[in-house]
Amino acid sequence: MKYMLVISKESETFRLIHSCFRPEYGVEKAFVKEPAMEMLRKKRYDFVFIDLEILRESNSENGYKTSLQPFWHLNPSLEIIIMTSPERIREAVMAVKAGASNYLTYPISTDEAKYLVENTYQTAIFQSELAYLRDKFWDSESSDIVQTRSPVMKKVFDNIRSVAPTKSIVLLVGETGTGKGVMAKLIHRHSNRRESQFISVHCGAIPDTLLESELFGHEKGAFTGAVRRKLGKFEIANEGTIFLDEIGTVTPAAQIKLLQILQDGTFHRVGGEEMIETNVRVIAATNSNLKKMCEQGEFRRDLYYRLNVFPVEIPSLAERIEDIPLFAEAFLKKLNKFYPKEIHGVHPRVLDAFHQYLWPGNIRELENLMERAYILENSPMLTPESFPKELFQSDAVSACVEMDFSVPLTQARKKAVEDIEKRYLKELLMRNKGKMNKSAEGAEISTRQLHKLLKKYDIHKEDFK
Secondary structure (H helix, E strand, O other): OEEEEEEOOOHHHHHHHHHHHOOOEEEEEEOOHHHHHHHHHHOOOOEEEEEHHHHHOOOOOOOHHHHHHHHHHHOOOOEEEEEEOHHHHHHHHHHHHOOOOEEEEOOOOHHHHHHHHHHHHHHHHHHHHHHHHHHHHOOHHHOOOOOOOOHHHHHHHHHHHHHOOOOOOEEEEOOOOOOHHHHHHHHHHOOOOOOOOEEEEEHHHOOHHHHHHHHHEEOOOOOOOOOOOEEOHHHHOOOOEEEEEOHHHOOHHHHHHHHHHHHHOEEOOEOOOOOEEOOOEEEEEEOOOHHHHHHOOOOOHHHHHHHOOEEEEOOOHHHOHHHHHHHHHHHHHHHHHHOOOOOOOEOHHHHHHHHHOOOOOHHHHHHHHHHHHHHHOOOOOEOHHHOOHHHHHHHHHHHOOOOOOOOOHHHHHHHHHHHHHHHHHHHHHHHOOOOHHHHHHHHOOOHHHHHHHHHHOOOOHHHHO
């Protein structure tokens, strides 16, 4: 049986929805948010109808996305329908943009409610079927890699899924640390060359004098130190895939040979005359603007056009911040395997700082920060104390009190004090997991005073447990 939860202070609202959906749905009610959250912890509901006022009451200053997150934390597939008065439709639309499924206006129309639920349910089925068909393409080893909540990254995976089974050259473009190497392996793993070798070459890490020898091999005596014949990476990668990372650093002489391989699949070893054929799929990557380099005469234009058959732009981490919690979870799992610790969470303040930080080093920087914090951490959760202070600079800036010079000093002072008290109390409750005695002791006030302050600022201890 499917279940619905109606969160409203009006009994008539529950009565209408109950009469509308029985016996297909089990319809239950809650008058306020806290008992509703407890019900969601104990049972899996398909739909929640919630009054707009109740949704916002505990997170009024942080927007609808913050208000909706606790529901999805308990049930990621939960469909949430907002109920509101006609005068507040604009706010209901904002809630829908933040992720709610749809909205209803008072007085509740049973026909409209039925239509919304049926339409939402059919859309959810369609999306899940589409996701299933997409996921069937990826092998089991790639399941963690292709998880994403970012629309930009979903497009990238769509492109990779399209090009992987072909023979086409792929050019991966993106900043350092965005995972271009991971994407190259993903393409190889889902190509018809998956059983053959995947050879990775970091062109920027090889000295210019040795690059040609590394890529194409050399004959004995070709240069000082060439005491025997050496096979190049293109020869070794025959029938497989070669990944040329930082292709923009390749020397002009090597660029000419690369062009020959891409055009007809042949090359000469350094110091050799024998024409060697190779059947290899090329994936290249760059963090440079190759087109601009061509205009400046730093990169061959004909080679650029050969490489740019199927370009895929990999977004920076700052462009896909929706995926930061997924990365954090994946890195924690990986670290738990290699270290004798069991850390299974990240403090909310750390996640908030992650979302505010600009991530110049992208995913690689996030992984390094997580590993460093993991080594330092002594609790079952990664706390702010284990991360560099610089990470929280943007957090500190946002915590500064904004001055409103349009009001008298006394009024500005009063608002500033209230803002600081509200932030202090929320952080205190978060650190103490909603425990009143411990929080009061930390603030050096009585529990009675703490209760009064929480009531004043409409803060609920249950939200922090």
